[in-house]
Amino acid sequence: MSRWQNRWAVVTGASAGIGQSLAEQLAARGTKLVLTARRLDRLEDLADKLRSDHSATVEIYPLDLSKPGAPGELFAFTQGKGIVVDLLINNAGFGSYGEFHQGSLDWFRDMVQVNVSAVVDLTHRYLAGMIERRRGDIMIVSSVAAFQPVPYISCYAATKGFDLLFSEALAEEVRRYGVRVLALCPGSTDTEFMTIAKQPARMFRFAESADKVARTGLDALEAGKTYVISGWWNYFQTHAQRLVPRPFVARSAAALLGPRESDQSS
Numbered sequence: 001m002s003r004w005q006n007r008w009a010v011v012t013g014a015s016a017g018i019g020q021s022l023a024e025q026l027a028a029r030g031t032k033l034v035l036t037a038r039r040l041d042r043l044e045d046l047a048d049k050l051r052s053d054h055s056a057t058v059e060i061y062p063l064d065l066s067k068p069g070a071p072g073e074l075f076a077f078t079q080g081k082g083i084v085v086d087l088l089i090n091n092a093g094f095g096s097y098g099e100f101h102q103g104s105l106d107w108f109r110d111m112v113q114v115n116v117s118a119v120v121d122l123t124h125r126y127l128a129g130m131i132e133r134r135r136g137d138i139m140i141v142s143s144v145a146a147f148q149p150v151p152y153i154s155c156y157a158a159t160k161g162f163d164l165l166f167s168e169a170l171a172e173e174v175r176r177y178g179v180r181v182l183a184l185c186p187g188s189t190d191t192e193f194m195t196i197a198k199q200p201a202r203m204f205r206f207a208e209s210a211d212k213v214a215r216t217g218l219d220a221l222e223a224g225k226t227y228v229i230s231g232w233w234n235y236f237q238t239h240a241q242r243l244v245p246r247p248f249v250a251r252s253a254a255a256l257l258g259p260r261e262s263d264q265s266s
């Protein structure tokens with residue numbers, strides 16, 4: 001029996017990619033779902049599919065997490081419905097590509113709000129009840145970009161670094177209350193992320209599927225891990241570079257990820 005059977009999960013960023021796969025796999029495991037993202041039509045279609053494929057209980061709540069009040073609204077929605085949330089999945093997020101000084105400041109502000117501030121906000125709100133009940137799980141979707149500085153996606157990688165360190169530290173704080181926290185660290189994954197972040201296709205040549213990444217995350221959380229890197233090659237690369245001096249890692253990443261003329265045609 002799944003750990004989350006007949007329990008409620010909140011999944012942010014459920015309208016696409018990894019979040020959608022997480023929602024599908026949880027519904028297949030008998031979990032009741034609150035799904036959120038900005039695109040209402042996508043959420044409605046997914047909710048209909050999960051109800052018909054898995055007889056799932058699904059609530060949807062469209063929300064723009066770049067708005068500072070949004071996490072509070074979501075929390076009030078679940079409280080108002082009497083929903084006891086045993087699994088919080090902070091998955092919504094987006095990236096960027098290029099030289100930081102040339103990017104839009106509004107884009108970076110929203111990125112920090114969605115990838116970091118909303119994660120802190122939702123985690124703080126839902127954690128209180130989990131600690132009281134001595135039961136609950138939180139997944140925060142970080143990235144392999146979290147483990148080192150990454151020029152050309154500098155702000156994005158730093159947001160994911162926050163997510164990873166926050167998750168791992170929190171996991172230790174709340175372990176004694178029976179609450180689990182996991183950082184899921186995907187490498188390149190075949191979703192809408194690349195297009196939205198305007199990252200070159202060459203960075204996604206060996207991308208994993210969203211289904212595979214979602215399964216890795218749920219299995220790791222079920223197994224009580226505090227972080228997981230999806231894919232053995234991603235795991236190897238991430239840990240191998242930790243043996244090398246940090247400035248060298250940043251310099252090599254810049255050489256690998258820097259814009260190339262061939263990117264225009266990819």
Ligand SMILES: NC(=O)c1ccc[n+]([C@@H]2O[C@H](COP(=O)([O-])OP(=O)(O)OC[C@H]3O[C@@H](n4cnc5c(N)ncnc54)[C@H](OP(=O)(O)O)[C@@H]3O)[C@@H](O)[C@H]2O)c1
Pocket residue numbers: 012013014015016017018019036037038039042063064065066091092093094095114141142143144185186187188189190191192193194196210
């Ligand atoms: N794909 C990769 O290569 C990769 C690698 C490592 C980590 N990740 C992480 O994985 C997570 C999921 O990304 P993905 O790859 O599945 O990308 P995706 O297909 O673009 O999905 C992103 C999800 O986040 C939601 N979202 C974005 N901005 C939002 C906002 N302002 N308010 C509410 N929801 C918002 C989107 O929904 P709406 O647009 O409908 O709002 C969508 O459901 C992200 O945290 C990302 O950083 C991705």
